[in-house]
Amino acid sequence: MKYTTIVNNEQFEVEILNDGKVTVNGKTYEVDFLTLEESLYSVIQDTRSYEVAIEEERGTYEIQLEGRLYEATVLDQRALLMAQRKGGLITSSGEVASPMPGLIVDVLVKVGDEVAQGDTVVILESMKMQNELKAPRDGVVQTVSVTTGQTVDKGNLLVNIIGDDE
Amino acid sequence: MTEVIAKNIQKVLIANRGEIAVRVLRGCRDLGLGTVSVYSDADRQSLHVRYADEAVNIGAPAPRDSYLRMDKIIEAAKKTGVDAIHPGYGFLAENADFAGMCEDEGIIFIGPSAHAISVMGDKESARRAVKEYGVPLIPGTDAGMRDDDLIAAAREIGFPVMVKAVAGGGGKGMRPVYDEAAFPEALRLARSEAESAFGNGDVYIEKLIVGGRHIEFQILGDHYGNIVHLGERECSIQRRNQKLVEEAPSPSPHMTQELRQEMGEMAIAAARAVNYVNAGTIECMVDHNGDYYFLEMNTRLQVEHPVTEMVTGIDLVKEQIRIARGRHMTPTESILEPQGWAIECRINAEDPYNNFIPSTGKIISTITPKGPGVRVDSGVFSGAEITPYYDSMIAKLISYGENRQQAIVRMRRALSEFVIMGVRHNIPFHINLFNSVSFHAGRYDTRFVEERFSMRTYEAEPTEEELETIAIAATLHAHHARQKAAQVIAPPERDTSNWKWVGRYERIHR
Numbered sequence: 088m089k090y091t092t093i094v095n096n097e098q099f100e101v102e103i104l105n106d107g108k109v110t111v112n113g114k115t116y117e118v119d120f121l122t123l124e125e126s127l128y129s130v131i132q133d134t135r136s137y138e139v140a141i142e143e144e145r146g147t148y149e150i151q152l153e154g155r156l157y158e159a160t161v162l163d164q165r166a167l168l169m170a171q172r173k174g175g176l177i178t179s180s181g182e183v184a185s186p187m188p189g190l191i192v193d194v195l196v197k198v199g200d201e202v203a204q205g206d207t208v209v210i211l212e213s214m215k216m217q218n219e220l221k222a223p224r225d226g227v228v229q230t231v232s233v234t235t236g237q238t239v240d241k242g243n244l245l246v247n248i249i250g251d252d253e
Numbered sequence: 254m255t256e257v258i259a260k261n262i263q264k265v266l267i268a269n270r271g272e273i274a275v276r277v278l279r280g281c282r283d284l285g286l287g288t289v290s291v292y293s294d295a296d297r298q299s300l301h302v303r304y305a306d307e308a309v310n311i312g313a314p315a316p317r318d319s320y321l322r323m324d325k326i327i328e329a330a331k332k333t334g335v336d337a338i339h340p341g342y343g344f345l346a347e348n349a350d351f352a353g354m355c356e357d358e359g360i361i362f363i364g365p366s367a368h369a370i371s372v373m374g375d376k377e378s379a380r381r382a383v384k385e386y387g388v389p390l391i392p393g394t395d396a397g398m399r400d401d402d403l404i405a406a407a408r409e410i411g412f413p414v415m416v417k418a419v420a421g422g423g424g425k426g427m428r429p430v431y432d433e434a435a436f437p438e439a440l441r442l443a444r445s446e447a448e449s450a451f452g453n454g455d456v457y458i459e460k461l462i463v464g465g466r467h468i469e470f471q472i473l474g475d476h477y478g479n480i481v482h483l484g485e486r487e488c489s490i491q492r493r494n495q496k497l498v499e500e501a502p503s504p505s506p507h508m509t510q511e512l513r514q515e516m517g518e519m520a521i522a523a524a525r526a527v528n529y530v531n532a533g534t535i536e537c538m539v540d541h542n543g544d545y546y547f548l549e550m551n552t553r554l555q556v557e558h559p560v561t562e563m564v565t566g567i568d569l570v571k572e573q574i575r576i577a578r579g580r581h582m583t584p585t586e587s588i589l590e591p592q593g594w595a596i597e598c599r600i601n602a603e604d605p606y607n608n609f610i611p612s613t614g615k616i617i618s619t620i621t622p623k624g625p626g627v628r629v630d631s632g633v634f635s636g637a638e639i640t641p642y643y644d645s646m647i648a649k650l651i652s653y654g655e656n657r658q659q660a661i662v663r664m665r666r667a668l669s670e671f672v673i674m675g676v677r678h679n680i681p682f683h684i685n686l687f688n689s690v691s692f693h694a695g696r697y698d699t700r701f702v703e704e705r706f707s708m709r710t711y712e713a714e715p716t717e718e719e720l721e722t723i724a725i726a727a728t729l730h731a732h733h734a735r736q737k738a739a740q741v742i743a744p745p746e747r748d749t750s751n752w753k754w755v756g757r758y759e760r761i762h763r
Binding site for chain 2: 088094095101103111112114118120125127128135139142150152154157163186187188189213219
């Protein structure tokens with residue numbers, strides 16, 4: 088099976104062969120991929136031994152290797168075709184979702200505002216702390232779905248930011 | 254001194270949750286005491302409930318409905334017939350009313366007197382109390398002074414100074430002034446800022462501590478008037494006044510045996526100001542010249558108490574109980590020579606890549622580091638739910654070594670072994686911190702993390718090899734998941750039913 092896998096915005100062509108071998112961008116490795124428990128794997132790539140933890144969140148994988156966090160998307164050939172049709176593989180979402188349940192203390196943007204990546208858009212209070220939620224990308228605020236004083240659940244969409252040209 | 258009667262403690266209620274409840278439970282168990290835990294509806298599955306001999310539900314998840322409900326905790330104490338209550342830290346630990354209520358009900362409060370809690374709990378009364386004992390305070394003025402008097406006072410204190418609004422808070426109405434020429438303008442601005450923000454333009458001034466380090470002294474006192482200190486803890490690695498890493502002893506170049514003795518005596522004097530009994534902590538600020546000032550006293554066991562335990566060999570929870578029983582405490586002298594070095598990392602469910610936003614969810618898997626010189630005080634386990642109701646600190650990782658270098662090396666090893674899946678956490682922050690040159694050199698102050706540290710400074714770009722490994726793992730994970738899903742929905746090509754086949758498949762792949 089052939090896949091296109093994007094890790095931290097870098098693209099890899101990965102093919103899974105039947106005899107326990109995997110090719111990545113043309114290089115072939117012998118890979119022993121053992122499930123230790125739900126979402127925790129032991130990987131022996133040729134002779135190098137790793138432990139990786141993989142979690143799925145809204146279609147992307149969050150992967151931990153040696154204390155470090157990576158983001159990956161895996162597309163099979165059909166998904167790749169669809170993604171290419173939608174225009175480009177590597178675009179970042181402009182959705183600001185609530186990372187936890189909490190209270191909206193302040194909404195700092197309104198529809199039509201121009202924002203830069205890293206600008207604070209919403210302040211959410213949870214776990215005794217005020218948390219600044221930031222714009223994940225540059226663009227224009229398309230929707231604002233909450234108001235000050237509202238309580239939200241984990242995963243609620245708060246603000247959506249789209250590119251200037253979309 | 255009033256006559257002390259030895260008190261009988263057979264059973265202890267722990268009025269707390271999370272890692273500290275587990276820590277206190279362990280101390281009680283080591284002493285052979287019976288244990289009672291209290292828990293909210295959100296904590297039924299927690300370790301402190303499962304480890305205790307008895308457990309009592311005290312209400313809804315929000316702290317004000319459970320862990321802060323004094324009436325329910327006293328009721329649970331009576332129902333289970335405990336002799337004493339240990340409050341841990343946070344919640345009711347520094348609540349003088351609660352300590353008084355325990356006393357009234359004939360239950361021993363494992364901590365200081367209600368009087369000591371209330372005097373030290375108020376900044377003004379604490380400063381007044383310790384001042385008489387010659388404890389150095391950060392020089393400053395009273396409120397309500399006129400501009401020319403403030404200028405004279407600033408000259409006497411010496412620049413730089415901080416102009417602070419009396420009604421201030423959250424950094425508003427605060428202005429640093431570095432020389433006299435800038436003072437009148439800064440004063441005018443601070444007054445108008447305070448006027449518009451709080452409707453009160455009154456300000457006072459305080460010496461600005463440059464390059465200040467947060468260094469605190471552990472105190473123990475018993476009912477016989479003995480008070481000793483157990484050396485210092487360095488807590489300058491902080492973010493927004495939340496401590497993240499603590500170590501004992503302090504790596505500050507100023508921290509010599511002489512300074513330890515001098516500050517330790519000052520800490521004992523401060524504790525004596527309220528006839529302090531049980532474990533407590535004197536928090537100080539030490540400036541770049543090595544001058545030190547009293548900040549406040551914490552009248553409880555601290556989060557970071559394990560680092561002191563590691564370098565002194567004293568079990569602080571056991572000592573607390575011993576003292577509460579009316580016995581003499583074990584240490585008879587202050588500790589001026591800590592043995593070895595200990596460092597603690599607070600493991601918080603906070604995302605260091607995203608402005609340290611707290612993260613909630615279910616811990617789906619965790620592997621705790623072990624091995625020589627490693628201690629983990631933790632409340633988490635596979636299946637634990639991290640809820641938004643409580644503090645985001647979920648575990649403490651403590652390393653010990655013969656010297657600081659060895660403690661750092663062991664901490665780095667332990668951090669790389671630590672796996673927590675299901676919530677975002679700050680282990681990557683600690684890994685980066687322990688790679689930083691300033692931290693290694695012990696050159697840091699309380700502003701270090703916020704002003705001079707970034708996750709990007711010390712995190713090298715991932716290598717192509719690492720990215721390839723990630724690509725392989727992600728692809729195989731996705732491939733297996735999709736194959737499994739495809740087999741479940743594929744049309745029956747086999748003569749047996751799909752359900753039977755799924756059962757077999759799962760048995761094979763278990």
